[in-house]
């Protein structure tokens with residue numbers, strides 16, 4: 001028996017494209033370097049994650065702040081309300097988001113395999129992340145009791161107690177588990193520390209870390225082909 005544990009954002013669906021598109025829509029410009037935009041936006045995302053998970057700040061407000069900080073650092077032309085407007089556009093884009101056909105195929109294959117158990121470990125505010133579970137239709141493949149949102153726990157990624165919670169829920173040992181995630185510092189270090197296998201989706205071509213995941217992919221196509229054939 002194997003357990004396959006997915007992160008949601010930038011793993012089951014590509015969030016980065018929507019974040020950049022929302023900024024471009026509001027500012028009326030093309031972001032010159034999307035990798036740099038995402039790097040700064042995500043660096044800002046780490047700052048207030050605990051307050052977000054505890055519900056002190058809303059996802060909308062924090063995204064507005066992250067956008068304005070990113071606009072400022074990149075020297076993009078913006079006014080103080082643009083961050084909030086971009087957060088609105090981003091939420092609107094998210095309400096139409098869906099999984100790729102290839103990802104659905106991979107999940108269908110896993111869900112029909114009696115030797116595989118599926119789970120989700122996602123970071124963020126409880127209501128916001130559960131809303132994504134609904135919008136993406138993830139109930140079709142994932143049992144709700146096997147979905148952990150960090151906002152519902154006292155822990156933040158990469159605390160390995162989250163991995164222990166998943167092991168308990170699935171009734172599996174560390175060596176039977178695979179973490180699939182895009183964030184090296186949050187998803188992959190937790191998996192390595194917990195003794196799990198891992199697949200790192202390195203979309204932004206970040207440099208090779210000291211401790212390597214079992215498998216590294218760079219694109220969605222590579223990810224789904226690894227999921228369909230490569231987790232042994």
Ligand SMILES: [Mg+2]
Pocket residue numbers: 007008009010011181182183
């Ligand atoms: Mg992610």
